[in-house]
Amino acid sequence: MTTNTISALERQYIVLTQGGLPVCAKPYHWVAEQLDMSVDDVLTMTIDLKARGVIRRIAAVPNHYKLGYQFNGMTTWDVCDDRALEFGKKVGDLPFVSHCYLRPRHLPQWNYNLFAMVHGRNEQEIKQYQHQINELLSEVLQTHQGPANDILTSTRILKKTGLRLTSTK
Amino acid sequence: MEFDLLSQQLINSYQRDFPLCDRPFLKLAQQFGVSEQQVLTTLKTLKKNGVLSRLGPVFNHQQAGSSTLAAVAVPANDIDRVAEIINNFEQINHNYAREHHYNLWFVVTAPTPEDLTQALTDIGDATACEVLILPMEKSHHIDLSFTVCFKPVMEQVS
Numbered sequence: 001m002t003t004n005t006i007s008a009l010e011r012q013y014i015v016l017t018q019g020g021l022p023v024c025a026k027p028y029h030w031v032a033e034q035l036d037m038s039v040d041d042v043l044t045m046t047i048d049l050k051a052r053g054v055i056r057r058i059a060a061v062p063n064h065y066k067l068g069y070q071f072n073g074m075t076t077w078d079v080c081d082d083r084a085l086e087f088g089k090k091v092g093d094l095p096f097v098s099h100c101y102l103r104p105r106h107l108p109q110w111n112y113n114l115f116a117m118v119h120g121r122n123e124q125e126i127k128q129y130q131h132q133i134n135e136l137l138s139e140v141l142q143t144h145q146g147p148a149n150d151i152l153t154s155t156r157i158l159k160k161t162g163l164r165l166t167s168t169k
Numbered sequence: 170m171e172f173d174l175l176s177q178q179l180i181n182s183y184q185r186d187f188p189l190c191d192r193p194f195l196k197l198a199q200q201f202g203v204s205e206q207q208v209l210t211t212l213k214t215l216k217k218n219g220v221l222s223r224l225g226p227v228f229n230h231q232q233a234g235s236s237t238l239a240a241v242a243v244p245a246n247d248i249d250r251v252a253e254i255i256n257n258f259e260q261i262n263h264n265y266a267r268e269h270h271y272n273l274w275f276v277v278t279a280p281t282p283e284d285l286t287q288a289l290t291d292i293g294d295a296t297a298c299e300v301l302i303l304p305m306e307k308s309h310h311i312d313l314s315f316t317v318c319f320k321p322v323m324e325q326v327s
Contacts (some may be wrong), residue, residue, distance in 0.1 A: 059184050
């Protein structure tokens with residue numbers, strides 16, 4: 001597991017912006033003022049944090065429930081290891097997949113190594129997506145350690161809070 | 170909820186690419202052929218009515234600490250009690266009930282790998298459950314937004 005060393009100033013930047021940037025014409029000016037930096041330095045720091053993978057993307061984060069996507073399904077797949085990365089990327093490119101990860105198997109209880117989260121407005125839509133992923137993966141799925149795939153639909157959200165860093169280390 | 174064209178464009182194009190410059194909303198406005206003020210007004214409305222939870226940097230939890238997906242298998246009639254025990258751990262930021270033998274799925278985040286291991290042990294002890302630990306294999310990590318298809322939403326509301 002690699003860890004990025006984050007400077008004190010970068011930590012301040014994270015704490016300040018993790019709740020979002022203000023919706024105004026010059027959002028980075030606001031950051032610059034708060035952190036007593038120049039706007040150029042804020043932009044350079046942002047580019048650097050992105051390059052190091054600390055920031056994944058700078059984006060609008062939609063509330064999928066408000067958009068009508070009230071169902072999500074975690075589809076899980078047993079894909080042969082030497083093709084997993086290649087096909088994981090293909091699955092991640094599907095427009096209805098929000099997250100796609102490779103994770104280690106835990107045999108014999110858990111034989112799936114590829115996880116793809118799909119979102120839909122009803123259960124039928126999610127099953128349809130599962131079917132489409134199944135077709136895409138057909139040549140690399142394996143069944144010698146258990147079923148080739150499964151889908152875990154969410155019945156209830158029991159807790160959901162964004163990760164928050166605190167200003168003290 | 171109904172969305173005008175600009176809202177739809179902003180929701181979908183914005184999930185991935187926020188121009189990184191002095192006046193990002195001006196750049197988007199030029200892209201969509203509207204004014205900067207229109208973009209700002211639309212985004213403010215989308216934020217106000219909760220369609221967008223926030224705008225800004227999305228941080229990689231793994232880089233800011235250590236995290237993993239985990240699951241436990243709990244008898245159906247015991248799920249609320251166990252979920253409450255798990256949710257009381259401050260290291261938990263997501264917990265979903267899912268229809269499966271493994272029926273509680275949660276994300277555990279801690280400042281260091283050692284803290285993470287300790288938290289997982291504590292959760293196992295507190296719930297008397299064997300915890301299935303499924304960390305992301307970092308080098309193969311893919312993280313994407315998804316395209317919102319607006320048509321059915323419009324049909325639903327009309």
